[in-house]
Amino acid sequence: MFDKTVAELSAALKAKKVSSVELAQGFLDRISKYRDLNAFISLDPERTLAQAKVADERLAKGQASPLTGIPIAQKDIFCADGWLTTCGSKMLSNFVAPYDATIVERFNTAGAVCLGKTNMDEFAMGSSNETSFYGLVKNPWDTQAVPGGSSGGSAAAVAARLAPAATGTDTGGSIRQPAALTGITGIKPSYGRVSRYGMIAFASSLDQGGPMTRTAEDAALLLNTMCGFDPRDSTSVDQPVPDFTASLNNSIKGLRIGLPKEYLGAGLSADVAKVVEAAIAEYKKLGAEVVEVSLPNSQLAIPCYYVLAPAEASSNLARFDGVRYGYRAPEYKDLSDMYCKTRAQGFGAEVKRRILIGTYVLSAGYYDAYYLQAQRLRRLITDDFNRAFEKCDVIMGPTTPTTAFNLGAKTDDPVAMYLSDIYTISVNLAGLPGMSIPAGFGADQRPVGLQLIGKYFDEARLLNAAHQYQQATDWHKQAPKGFV
Amino acid sequence: MEWETVIGLEVHVQLLTKSKLFSAAAAQYGAEPNTQACAVDLALPGVLPVMNREAARMATKLGLAIGATVSPRSVFARKNYFYPDLPKGYQISQYELPVVQKGTLRIEVDGKEKIVGVTRAHLEEDAGKSLHEDFHGLTGIDLNRAGTPLLEIVSEPDMRSAKEAVAYLKKLHSLVTYLEICDGNMQEGSFRCDANVSVRPKGQKEFGTRAEIKNVNSFRFVEKAIDFEVERQIELLEGGGKVVQETRLYDSVKNETRSMRGKEEAHDYRYFPDPDLLPLVIEASFIEETRKTLPELPDAKAERFKQQYKLSAYDAGVLTATRAMADYYEQVVRDSGADPKIAANWVAVELSGLLNSENKEISASPVTAVLMAGLLQRLADNTISGKIAKDVLAAMWAGEGDADAVIAKKGLKQITDSGAIEKAVDEVIANNPKQLEQYRAGKEALFGFFVGAVMKATQSKANPAQVNELLKKKLAP
Numbered sequence: 013m014f015d016k017t018v019a020e021l022s023a024a025l026k027a028k029k030v031s032s033v034e035l036a037q038g039f040l041d042r043i044s045k046y047r048d049l050n051a052f053i054s055l056d057p058e059r060t061l062a063q064a065k066v067a068d069e070r071l072a073k074g075q076a077s078p079l080t081g082i083p084i085a086q087k088d089i090f091c092a093d094g095w096l097t098t099c100g101s102k103m104l105s106n107f108v109a110p111y112d113a114t115i116v117e118r119f120n121t122a123g124a125v126c127l128g129k130t131n132m133d134e135f136a137m138g139s140s141n142e143t144s145f146y147g148l149v150k151n152p153w154d155t156q157a158v159p160g161g162s163s164g165g166s167a168a169a170v171a172a173r174l175a176p177a178a179t180g181t182d183t184g185g186s187i188r189q190p191a192a193l194t195g196i197t198g199i200k201p202s203y204g205r206v207s208r209y210g211m212i213a214f215a216s217s218l219d220q221g222g223p224m225t226r227t228a229e230d231a232a233l234l235l236n237t238m239c240g241f242d243p244r245d246s247t248s249v250d251q252p253v254p255d256f257t258a259s260l261n262n263s264i265k266g267l268r269i270g271l272p273k274e275y276l277g278a279g280l281s282a283d284v285a286k287v288v289e290a291a292i293a294e295y296k297k298l299g300a301e302v303v304e305v306s307l308p309n310s311q312l313a314i315p316c317y318y319v320l321a322p323a324e325a326s327s328n329l330a331r332f333d334g335v336r337y338g339y340r341a342p343e344y345k346d347l348s349d350m351y352c353k354t355r356a357q358g359f360g361a362e363v364k365r366r367i368l369i370g371t372y373v374l375s376a377g378y379y380d381a382y383y384l385q386a387q388r389l390r391r392l393i394t395d396d397f398n399r400a401f402e403k404c405d406v407i408m409g410p411t412t413p414t415t416a417f418n419l420g421a422k423t424d425d426p427v428a429m430y431l432s433d434i435y436t437i438s439v440n441l442a443g444l445p446g447m448s449i450p451a452g453f454g455a456d457q458r459p460v461g462l463q464l465i466g467k468y469f470d471e472a473r474l475l476n477a478a479h480q481y482q483q484a485t486d487w488h489k490q491a492p493k494g495f496v
Numbered sequence: 497m498e499w500e501t502v503i504g505l506e507v508h509v510q511l512l513t514k515s516k517l518f519s520a521a522a523a524q525y526g527a528e529p530n531t532q533a534c535a536v537d538l539a540l541p542g543v544l545p546v547m548n549r550e551a552a553r554m555a556t557k558l559g560l561a562i563g564a565t566v567s568p569r570s571v572f573a574r575k576n577y578f579y580p581d582l583p584k585g586y587q588i589s590q591y592e593l594p595v596v597q598k599g600t601l602r603i604e605v606d607g608k609e610k611i612v613g614v615t616r617a618h619l620e621e622d623a624g625k626s627l628h629e630d631f632h633g634l635t636g637i638d639l640n641r642a643g644t645p646l647l648e649i650v651s652e653p654d655m656r657s658a659k660e661a662v663a664y665l666k667k668l669h670s671l672v673t674y675l676e677i678c679d680g681n682m683q684e685g686s687f688r689c690d691a692n693v694s695v696r697p698k699g700q701k702e703f704g705t706r707a708e709i710k711n712v713n714s715f716r717f718v719e720k721a722i723d724f725e726v727e728r729q730i731e732l733l734e735g736g737g738k739v740v741q742e743t744r745l746y747d748s749v750k751n752e753t754r755s756m757r758g759k760e761e762a763h764d765y766r767y768f769p770d771p772d773l774l775p776l777v778i779e780a781s782f783i784e785e786t787r788k789t790l791p792e793l794p795d796a797k798a799e800r801f802k803q804q805y806k807l808s809a810y811d812a813g814v815l816t817a818t819r820a821m822a823d824y825y826e827q828v829v830r831d832s833g834a835d836p837k838i839a840a841n842w843v844a845v846e847l848s849g850l851l852n853s854e855n856k857e858i859s860a861s862p863v864t865a866v867l868m869a870g871l872l873q874r875l876a877d878n879t880i881s882g883k884i885a886k887d888v889l890a891a892m893w894a895g896e897g898d899a900d901a902v903i904a905k906k907g908l909k910q911i912t913d914s915g916a917i918e919k920a921v922d923e924v925i926a927n928n929p930k931q932l933e934q935y936r937a938g939k940e941a942l943f944g945f946f947v948g949a950v951m952k953a954t955q956s957k958a959n960p961a962q963v964n965e966l967l968k969k970k971l972a973p
Contacts, residue, residue: 091541210542234557245544246545324771326576327585
């Protein structure tokens with residue numbers, strides 16, 4: 013059962029071929045068996061099985077939704093009532109959330125079962141899952157490799173079949189990059205589609221939650237539950253949410269695919285380029301047209317992002333001060349000392365680095381040169397996409413410049429680490445939906461992801477294009493050796 | 497050298513919304529610590545702010561009342577600093593684009609009118625409270641107040657004396673209470689003032705260096721604090737010193753201002769637009785709709801009182817100082833049917849005197865408008881004299897019931913007309929010739945009989961002293 017998709021499991025549950033409790037127990041057993049991957053931060057089998065039992069009762073009564081009884085792993089950035097919610101940080105290592113994030117509430121209402129909380133880069137700051145206070149996560153395809161980040165635990169869990177699906181969050185690529193590096197499907201919806209309430213903020217204007225699954229169809233199923241206006245989130249968009257599964261089987265004949273020349277030039281490794289070319293060729297076979305587009309300000313995305321995201325983060329993380337909850341330094345001599353020691357001990361190096369950058373760029377005298385300038389760049393980058401979409405329906409390219417790099421390879425070189433998000437970051441800056449689907453393997457036999465970028469609120473078209481590709485190929489069906 | 501004082505005021509007005517500025521928690525004063533702080537107020541991980549539309553309406557009301565521009569689009573910004581009673585580590589405020597811009601307020605000092613500019617008014621959330629007592633060397637944090645909506649109203653440096661500053665504050669206080677956007681309670685901190693004070697040689701164009709005085713929580717203290725500060729600065733300058741830009745705290749016990757922090761210690765608040773909130777958009781239709789809900793404002797009301805009730809400018813000013821006072825007065829006039837000028841005297845002088853003596857607001861007056869109207873009716877129908885009416889008012893103030901009850905209980909309802917009493921006395925004497933004869937024969941104990949008969953004939957309304965006097969005269973042989 014563990015190799016089945018959410019859609020298949022949903023059918024099996026309804027056909028009484030398996031119970032939710034059996035599924036939950038089965039996946040819990042696998043998580044335990046493969047605990048070396050370190051994909052999870054916390055498990056609570058009692059809670060999980062109790063939820064599965066309720067789901068079974070609901071299934072028995074014939075009141076099931078497509079997600080009733082499906083075990084789903086939650087990234088540890090989402091508050092879930094009664095669950096330890098750490099955000100991968102020592103700072104929250106003792107924080108049990110007293111409330112449900114909106115998406116957790118939505119999954120609960122749908123009858124999904126929370127399988128556990130997955131590992132992640134501390135406060136979602138990282139591209140390799142090596143900044144977690146709870147230790148690094150290994151890539152199931154090659155345990156010497158990183159799974160990507162920040163949603164590395166969710167990616168590894170889905171790739172290793174420890175969970176049929178998981179949630180992730182994406183501020184600069186944190187869903188798409190790990191999805192690409194672990195050979196799974198991940199989508200970051202348009203900014204405002206998925207409520208941020210209860211999702212611990214990294215950079216508020218960029219953060220967006222989304223599903224990490226094995227197939228586009230599963231992603232559509234999860235998105236149906238996750239999306240929707242939330243009055244508790246002022247940036248949530250009051251837009252009708254279509255049934256994302258309804259258009260999966262539409263033909264993509266005549267779909268105009270834009271290939272940004274800036275994504276296929278220097279910096280892209282040859283084996284990844286080859287996989288992307290092959291994927292585009294496949295799309296042509298399916299009837300799509302290919303046009304060249306240009307995103308001339310692409311090279312500005314990383315500097316722009318590394319001003320704005322840390323600026324917002326420096327303020328968002330100010331609440332972790334040891335006063336009301338979370339970690340507090342055991343010894344201090346006065347208030348100022350308590351703040352300093354608590355934050356010095358509670359945050360890891362990467363988080364501190366970004367808080368320092370963010371504090372600096374917002375300081376009097378630097379604000380105009382950094383923060384305001386970055387906001388102007390952000391508009392230029394957004395305008396690039398708007399112009400490109402005049403010529404095409406979907407933009408495609410690589411999700412990452414290389415396949416998964418080795419653990420430890422970039423930990424001493426933050427800029428090299430930041431560059432692994434070069435193709436994903438601009439999508440967050442523009443607020444557009446972006447997706448990564450498995451499209452082959454690199455020379456090192458590690459997975460390669462194809463990135464699909466859509467117009468605002470055009471997730472249905474991305475999912476349709478991804479699904480059609482997955483109907484014609486079987487890259488998404490590949491599983492890492494030793495896990496099936 | 498002759499010096500000129502320059503004063504600008506920043507007033508924090510706590511808005512009377514039911515819930516907080518960005519959360520659904522109640523915004524009432526005085527609850528048990530931390531019982532009115534929800535997940536958003538506690539700044540738990542993951543929570544988000546949602547703007548209270550009622551606060552925008554209240555800000556719009558103020559903007560309209562001072563003839564200001566209500567911004568069609570204003571922006572919330574984060575003001576970043578660490579403090580234990582500031583749960584998020586930043587305060588949500590408005591910085592570059594405030595909700596209200598450029599208004600004016602008309603004040604009057606010593607009969608001279610002056611227009612004071614209002615630079616801006618912006619919405620922001622209040623912080624919680626740090627409690628330093630009762631925690632054995634630790635500090636307690638109460639977050640009930642965290643997130644309470646404030647409107648910070650910033651004046652131009654247009655005032656030239658402490659008196660003008662007080663007049664401005666009183667006018668603003670009157671305005672916000674008229675608009676029912678603030679309860680105006682200064683003790684509870686609903687209306688707080690910081691004063692920017694500087695001096696310059698008379699005739700100089702440039703402003704002197706200013707000091708900001710914090711924590712002045714009554715009109716009286718504002719005047720005293722500014723007077724002290726002006727003296728301090730002049731002495732300093734005349735002694736060859738320099739005023740430094742700093743924040744000073746007013747100590748009402750010692751009546752002095754003390755340095756709190758200098759410019760070099762000033763925070764860098766790292767303001768930036770709050771990415772969790774969209775710009776506050778106020779549409780023209782919202783403004784028009786709000787305009788229709790505006791009450792009659794103090795200046796207009798005072799003018800009407802002068803016309804309608806023929807009051808002096810002074811009385812009209814006193815009676816319209818607060819909406820509660822004006823409403824009280826108008827109800828008294830309406831219910832009593834008394835001469836509005838006499839009613840004005842009783843409300844503005846007699847009742848106000850009692851209120852001031854016990855430092856009470858008119859809303860807390862034990863003598864309600866209905867009770868006051870009852871008293872004025874008795875005065876108007878000559879049941880009691882003005883002198884006795886003051887006693888009746890005092891008794892009513894002490895809670896002894898309405899005017900009629902007090903008059904009856906204390907026997908204040910008198911027949912003082914000696915003609916009426918004489919008539920009754922004559923009748924009693926004429927009707928009792930036998931008793932008259934016995935009395936005149938020396939049976940003086942019968943005097944009491946005559947008194948009783950007269951009182952009975954007048955239903956006890958006659959003044960006993962007058963009755964005694966008249967009887968003695970008439971019974972004498």
